[in-house]
Amino acid sequence: MEVGVKMGMKGGGDEVGGKEKEKMGYEETELRLGLPGDSEVVRKRDFSHTVDLKLNLISTSPTDDEDKNIVPSHLDPAKPPPAKAQVVGWPPVRSFRKNMLATQKSSGSEDSGEKAAFVKVSMDGAPYLRKVDLRMYKTYQQLSDALAKMFSSFTIGNCGSQGLLKDFMNESKLMDLLNGSDYVPTYEDKDGDWMLVGDVPWEMFIESCKRLRIMKGTEAIGLG
C-alpha cells in the first residue's frame, strides 16, 4: 500500500537519437517520478493478497454522504492521508490485467524507472549527443557496431559546414577510429567515475553505466 505521494515516470527515456526537444513530451503527459521499490510494492499486491486485504476506503471528498457508504478506516490517523487505500475489487479491473501489468512493470518492459537503460552518448567533436538503449544489445561488440552506425550519420550535408565533422564522413573510417587508439569509449558509472568500457561483464556494465563518452585518445590518459 502506498503511503504518501506516489508518482510514476512517464515519457521517460523513450527517445533514441532523440533531439532534446522531445522532452516536450514530458509536459504534455503528466510528469511522474517512480520511487525506488515501487515495483516491489506492486509485486506484493498479488492475487491472493488482494482477496485477503479488506481495507476500507478513505474518502478525501468533503461531503455529507461519505459516511453512509464508508466504514471508518482502520488506518493510523497519524499517518498523512495516503493517496488512496486499497479496496477489494476496486478499481474494477480484471485480475488478469492487473497481474499482466504488474509483471510488465517488474520486468522493466517499460522504458522508464530505475531500470531504464537509455544513456546519453557523446562523441568528442560531434555537434550533438545521441541516446542508446543499452538493453538492445547483448555484447560490447554489438554496442560498438551500433555506435559506429549512429555516429556515421554525421555527414556534412546534415550538419552544416563545421570543419569538425570531416572526421565523421564515413563509417569505415569511423570504425577505425573507434577501434584504433585515437578514440576511447568511456562511461560514467553510478559513483560518478569515468571508466574504460570493456573491463566488466556486460550485464554489470549495463547496470552501472549512466552515460557514455567517446573520448579523443589524447584526453584518455589515466583511464587505460
Add this chain to the structure above:
Amino acid sequence: MNYFPDEVLEHVFDFITSHKDRNSVSLVCKSWYKIERYSRRRVFIGNCYSISPERLIARFPGLKSLTLKGKPHFADFNLVPHDWGGFVYPWIKALAKSRIGLEELRLKRMVVSDESLELLSKSFVNFKSLVLVSCEGFTTDGLAAIAANCRFLRELDLQENEVDDHRGHWLSCFPESCTSLISLNFACLRGEVNLGALERLVSRSPNLKSLRLNRAVPLDTLQKLLMRAPQLVDLGIGSYVHDPFSEVYNKLKIAFQRCKSIRSLSGFLEVAPHCMSAIYPICGNLTFLNLSYAPGLHGNKLMKLIQHCRKLQRLWILDCIGDKGLGVVALTCKELQELRVFPSDPFGAGNAAVTEEGLVLVSAGCPKLNSLLYFCQQMTNAALITVAKNCPNFIRFRLCILDPIKPDPVTNQPLDEGFGAIVQSCKGLKRLSLSGLLTDQVFLYIGMYAEQLEMLSIAFAADSDKGMLYVLNGCKKLRKLEIRDCPFGDAALLEDVGKYETMRSLWMSSCEVTLGGCKSVAEKMPSLNVEIIDECEQMEFNLDDKQKVDKMYLYRTLVGHRKDAPEYVSIL
C-alpha cells in the same frame, strides 16, 4: 398456422439468426417450436446454472455451437471466491455421451480442467472452434490435447485466461496434417513456445487470418511469421523489442509493407517505442487497435502512431495517453465507435492520467462514439452533460472514477445530473456502470429514462432503498443488476420479487440485506436460486435472520439448486 410445409418454415428460420428472435419464434405455436428446435444450430446460455446439459441436448439435437457463461461478472474483480463454481466438465461429459456433433464451444468465466479439454478433443470429430475468455483451471497440457486431436480445428482463441504454463510443446502437437487454422490466439500464455513449431504451423495454414502471439515470441520470429502469412487480418504482437538499426528490423519493415490486409492490431506486450515506424504502413487501414497491454508505449511515440490511424473504429488504450493524447484521437479518428481507456496503474493510487477533459474532447471529435469504458481521475457534471449532447448514440457507457465516491471537483456536487443527462440523451443505452459520488437522485433518472437498459453496475452509491426501487420499477428491460457497497436493504429487495424472474441475475454485496430478507425471496420464488456466499463462515455460527449478508447472488433457473456448490455457499 401451418400454411407451409415444415421444410419451407425451416428454410425461413435459417434467416433468423439472433438468439432472441429464435427464442421468440419458438413461442409462436407448437409446430413452430418443433421446427425451430430441430433446426437450431447455435445456443447461447448466459448462466450455466439456469439450465442443465441434459435438457439442452434433449431440446436441440442438432446443436453445433454452444456458448456458456459461468461466474457472475464481479468475479472478474476478486469478489467471488475461488472454486465457487462454473465448471464446464459436466457439460462436455453430457454432450460427449450424446449424439450431438459439437463444432464450436465458447466459454466465459468458467472453470475448465485439462480433463475437460482432453475429453472435448476426443469426443467430437468435427470440432472446429474453441474460444475461452477469462477462464481458469487448465494448463498447456489441455491445449496440447486440443492441438493433437482436433483434426479440423479452425479456431483456438484464448483471451485473458489464467493458464498454468508448463512450457510444454503444445504448439508442436498440431500434426503436420493440420492445415485448417483460421484463428490462433495465445497471447495470454506466459511461457515459452517452440518458435520453430510456430513457424511451421503458420506456414502450413494458408487460411490463417488471425494470429495473436504471446510475449515469448520475439521480433525476429514475428518478421518470419509475417513473411509467411501476409494475408493476416488480425495481428497480436508479442515482444516488439529490437535494435532499430539492425537487419531484422529492416526485414520487418518490408514484411509489414506486404501485409495489406491487417485491420486489427494488438499486443505489444513488450515494446521498444523507437521501433514503431515499421508499423506505420498498416496503420492507415486499422479499424481496431488495442494498446492496453503496452505500458511501454506512451508520449509522443504513441501520439505519432495514432495520427496514422485515421480509420479506427475501436481503440483500447492505457490512461497514460493523457487528455492531450485523447485530443489527438479526437482529431484523427473520426470513425471511432468504441473507446476503452484502462488504468496503467490498476492498484489505484488514484493517479490516472485522464480526466473529464479527454472524454469531452473525444465526444466532440468522434460523433459516432457508441461504446465507452473510461477509467479516470475525476469527472464533472458539466462534462457529462456535454458528452451526452455530443454523443446521443451510446449503447454502452461505463465510467470508473478511481476514487469511487468522488464528487464533481468543480462544484463539489454529486454526479447525479451528469449521469442523468446521459440516460436521458442516449435512448438506446443498454449497459451502464456508474461511479463517483451519487445519491438516490441518479437512480430516479435511470428509472425514468433508461428504457432500454439491460445491465447496470453500481458501487458505493445511493442514500437509501429508494435508489434500488427506482431502478427495479423503471427499467423494464433490465436483465443484470450488480450492486456493491450500497445502502440497499430488505425493503428494496422484497418490494417486487417477481421482477427477478424477468432478469438473468442480481448480485448484491456489502449492502444492507439480511439473511431473513434473502430467505423470504427464496421462499416466494422457487424459480430462483438464492445463493449466500459466506467465506468467513459467519452463518454457520450465527443463523440469526437479522444477520447482514455479505454476498448474495440470485438467478433464475429451470433446474433448481445446483449440486456443485462449495461449502461456503448456501442456497436458500
